Amino acid sequence: MKRPQLERPALLEARAIQRLYGPGKGCEEIDFTLHQGEVLGIVGESGSGKSTLLRVLSGLEAPDRGQVVYHAGEAGSVGGSPGKDEALDLYAISEARRRALLRMEWGLVHQNPRDGLRLGVSAGANVGERLMALGQRHYGELRAAGQDWMGRVELDPARIDDAPQTFSGGMQQRLQIARTLVTQPRLVFMDEPTGGLDVSVQARLLDMLRTLTRELGLSVILVTHDLAVARLLAHRLMVMRRGRVVEAGLTDQILDDPQHPYTQLLVSSVLTP
Amino acid sequence: MTSPFLTARRLDKTFVLHAQGGQALPVMRGLDLSLSPGKCLVLAGRSGIGKSTLLKMVNGNYRVSGGQLTLHFEDGELELSALPAHAWHLLRRDVIGYVSQFLRVVPRVSAREVVMEPLLARGCDVSEARARAEALLARLNLPERLWELAPGTFSGGEQQRVNIARGFIAEHPLLLLDEPTASLDAANREVVVQLIEEAKARGTAMLGIFHDEEVRERVADRLLELEGHMLLGGTDADRTASDHTSFRQTDSGESLS
Numbered sequence: 001m002k003r004p005q006l007e008r009p010a011l012l013e014a015r016a017i018q019r020l021y022g023p024g025k026g027c028e029e030i031d032f033t034l035h036q037g038e039v040l041g042i043v044g045e046s047g048s049g050k051s052t053l054l055r056v057l058s059g060l061e062a063p064d065r066g067q068v069v070y071h072a073g074e075a076g077s078v079g080g081s082p083g084k085d086e087a088l089d090l091y092a093i094s095e096a097r098r099r100a101l102l103r104m105e106w107g108l109v110h111q112n113p114r115d116g117l118r119l120g121v122s123a124g125a126n127v128g129e130r131l132m133a134l135g136q137r138h139y140g141e142l143r144a145a146g147q148d149w150m151g152r153v154e155l156d157p158a159r160i161d162d163a164p165q166t167f168s169g170g171m172q173q174r175l176q177i178a179r180t181l182v183t184q185p186r187l188v189f190m191d192e193p194t195g196g197l198d199v200s201v202q203a204r205l206l207d208m209l210r211t212l213t214r215e216l217g218l219s220v221i222l223v224t225h226d227l228a229v230a231r232l233l234a235h236r237l238m239v240m241r242r243g244r245v246v247e248a249g250l251t252d253q254i255l256d257d258p259q260h261p262y263t264q265l266l267v268s269s270v271l272t273p
Numbered sequence: 274m275t276s277p278f279l280t281a282r283r284l285d286k287t288f289v290l291h292a293q294g295g296q297a298l299p300v301m302r303g304l305d306l307s308l309s310p311g312k313c314l315v316l317a318g319r320s321g322i323g324k325s326t327l328l329k330m331v332n333g334n335y336r337v338s339g340g341q342l343t344l345h346f347e348d349g350e351l352e353l354s355a356l357p358a359h360a361w362h363l364l365r366r367d368v369i370g371y372v373s374q375f376l377r378v379v380p381r382v383s384a385r386e387v388v389m390e391p392l393l394a395r396g397c398d399v400s401e402a403r404a405r406a407e408a409l410l411a412r413l414n415l416p417e418r419l420w421e422l423a424p425g426t427f428s429g430g431e432q433q434r435v436n437i438a439r440g441f442i443a444e445h446p447l448l449l450l451d452e453p454t455a456s457l458d459a460a461n462r463e464v465v466v467q468l469i470e471e472a473k474a475r476g477t478a479m480l481g482i483f484h485d486e487e488v489r490e491r492v493a494d495r496l497l498e499l500e501g502h503m504l505l506g507g508t509d510a511d512r513t514a515s516d517h518t519s520f521r522q523t524d525s526g527e528s529l530s
Contacts, residue, residue, distance in 0.1 A: 001446055003346040004367045006360035035359050203380030210379075214394060232379060235362040250358045256334040261291035268292065 008035035009085070010071055011187060011219050012057065017066035019056050024242045027053040030066070032238065032248065034187075039213060039220040041234030041251065043227060045266075049243040050223045051191060057221060058108055058189040059098050062091045070101065070187075103133050107180035111192040113172035116179065117164050123150065123175055124160040130183045149178040153208060170201035174208070181212060190222045194229055206232055227270055231255055239263045278345055278478040279308040279331070279447060285339030286326055300326055304340070306497055310446070313469060313479040313492050318499035324482045325374070327499075328449045331480065332371045333361045344368065344447070366394050370445030372453045376436040378425045384410065384435045385420040391443035409438040413464055429456040441468050448472060450481035454488050466491050 012034040020026040027049035034040050042050045055061040057068055068090040090098060102108070110116040117126050124146035131142055147157040153174040155167075164172050173193065180188060193209065194202040210233060213220060224230055230237055231251055238248040239260065247260040258264045286301040300323045308314045316324040329335040330342060337354035344351040356364070365371070370391070379387070388406035393399065410420055413434040419427065424435050433456050440448065450469075454462045462485065469492045472479060483489040 001346055001368075003349050003351060004363065006351075006356075006363045008359070008363075033359075038359060038362075207379065207381045210382075236358045248358065250333050250361045252332075252334040253336060253358070256329065257288070257336050259289070259336065264291050 008037055010034070011036050011038075012071070012221070013067075013069040013087075014053075014057060015067040015069060017053070017056055017063045017068065019052055019061065019063045020243065021052075025049070027056070027240070027243045029244055032245075034219060034221060036186075036219055037217050038236065039218075039222060039234045041230040041237045042221065042223045042240060043225065043230050043237055043266075044240035045225060048240040050225075050240050052243075053240070054189055054191055054221065054223045058106065059090055059102050060108075067091070072101070072105070103130065104183065105186050107183070107185035107188040109177055109180050109188065109190040109193050111195040113164070113169070113176040116176040117172060119165040120163055122161045122163055123155070123167070126164060126175060126179050127182050130179060134183055145182055149182050150175070152212070153178045154204070168201075170197050170205065173197060173201075173205060177205075177209070177212075181216065181218075184216065186219060188218050188220045190220060192224055192226075193222070194224075194226070202229075209233060227255060227267065239266065275309045275311070276345060277307040278310050279306070279480070280343050280345065281306045281340065282343070283340035284327075284330070284337065284342060286323070286330060286335065287338045301338075304499075308447075308478045308480060310476040310478050311473050312494040313473060313481060314495050314497050315489055315493035316480070316482050316499060317489075317496045322499045324499060325451055328371070328451050328480060328482065331447075332369060332449055333365070366391070368445060369447045369449065370440050370443060371449045372437055372440030372451060374451045374455065376424060376432040376439075378423070378432070380425065381423055383421050384415065384424050384427070387424060387435055388438040388442055391439060395443070405442055406438065409442055410435070412468075413438055414461055430458065430461070433457060434461060437465060437468070441472065444472070444475060444477070446477060448477050448479045448481075450479060450483075452482050452484060454483060454485050462488055 010033045014030045014032050017030040018028040020028060030053060032040070042053060044050045052061070056063045059068075070088045070090055072086050072088050088101075108116065118129070124143055127146040127149050128142035131145055136142060143160070146160055150157045150160060155171060155174055155178070164175055167175065177193070194205050197205065206229060212218070213233070220233075222230070222233055234251050236249065237251050237254045238245045239254060239262070240246070241262045247254060247258065247263045254263060255267055258267050281304050284301060284304040285299070288298040288300065290296045290298065304327070306314065316327060318324060326335060330337055331353070333353070333356070340354070342353040344353060376387075385403065385406050388410060389402040392402040392405065407420065411417070415431060415434050419431065424432050427435070433453070437453050440450070440453070454465050457465065466488060469479065481492070483492065
């Protein structure tokens with residue numbers, strides 16, 4: 001057999017990123033490349049800087065130093081010129097263009113669904129809103145997309161007119177995911193997506209995220225402190241401590257044969273029921 | 274004789290345990306092996322000698338500490354010890370399959386889906402993947418009423434059969450088998466032997482561990498004798514080793530069958 005093609009095009013690059021609020025608070029010396037179709041997990045304890053890094057990567061907070069480079073420009077991409085690979089320096093382009101990217105090509109799933117949803121408007125409107133931002137105006141189509149996506153995240157489509165404030169936490173999280181993925185983003189950022197949920201609800205959500213990631217061929221950057229979640233979802237891991245990446249590699253290798261003292265401590269501290 | 278698909282040259286593995294003052298545990302020294310398409314090379318040696326360790330190195334779970342681990346394709350070689358992390362999941366999707374000793378159970382995912390997954394990851398049509406998964410589960414005598422259930426509550430033997438079906442369904446060119454018959458009855462051991470023979474006929478290269486002597490005799494084309502000085506102790510067989518270990522392949526690779 002022929003050598004398999006193991007290289008995928010780069011989608012997002014972090015180049016020497018630093019964002020510090022104080023010594024060891026925030027993140028520094030962050031370098032990596034995310035390839036198309038990859039799920040990259042960022043793991044670490046509270047205060048390790050992983051959420052700060054996610055905010056910098058996702059366009060929410062400018063770094064003190066370094067660049068976030070997004071490779072736009074596939075045919076149909078709104079971030080760049082169609083058909084041409086274009087490397088966009090996220091914090092060098094205009095605010096308007098960065099917001100357009102976030103709206104059209106990226107998705108962000110917050111830990112707390114209340115941060116990603118509009119609780120007072122109907123579930124259907126929440127899902128349809130990002131589509132409307134892309135220019136869809138046809139009411140019937142928006143409603144059909146809303147129902148379709150509620151079904152895909154295992155919400156009862158009959159509840160399309162109910163407001164999310166009447167939903168449970170797990171249902172709200174699934175609605176947030178539907179709202180994020182309805183526009184078929186190329187890149188999705190997730191911050192502890194199973195964080196505040198009951199264990200039984202977590203399992204359901206994890207299974208759903210795995211399936212959707214595979215079916216849509218999503219590229220994902222996932223922040224989690226839960227190594228079991230990382231094992232299930234992420235192809236690759238970066239382990240953070242005090243603002244720096246101490247170890248990075250294949251998920252199974254990081255968890256089965258950790259090299260760095262801190263990673264060994266982290267992995268060996270997990271209870272296995 | 275066909276040219277090898279997988280080779281190891283002077284392969285070393287050492288674990289460094291930082292919690293124990295940076296204690297180094299060498300578990301493998303200077304291992305050589307050569308595995309051709311359509312052959313099954315069986316690892317032999319006492320429990321704890323490091324047989325699973327070798328499989329985990331080939332699968333990327335364990336890092337290679339020294340030496341070379343190489344796949345040989347028609348148009349060139351691929352060095353696994355230096356493979357970047359982002360390449361591994363594609364390599365596992367297309368080239369390296371692994372039947373682990375125990376199934377990693379994912380909550381809520383049905384047995385059928387667990388088996389379908391390697392095909393779906395390659396973009397295979399869902400109905401085709403389902404048909405192939407069901408055919409394999411039926412061959413392995415897993416009762417149909419279990420297909421729809423998540424394997425978390427299954428018996429060891431039932432989980433193992435799900436695991437075997439998942440490992441064989443995607444017909445990877447290299448298959449790693451870690452005691453696939455350990456908790457199976459005679460009838461199902463026979464099915465696994467058949468699956469291995471069919472994989473050989475397709476040209477699959479297999480590296481396996483089989484404690485069952487009868488199965489080993491039937492499937493092994495060669496034995497890879499892992500011998501040396503071992504220091505046993507502790508509970509995790511993979512992590513117990515002597516300060517000096519020698520692994521060597523039997524010279525000419527005598528046929529067993």
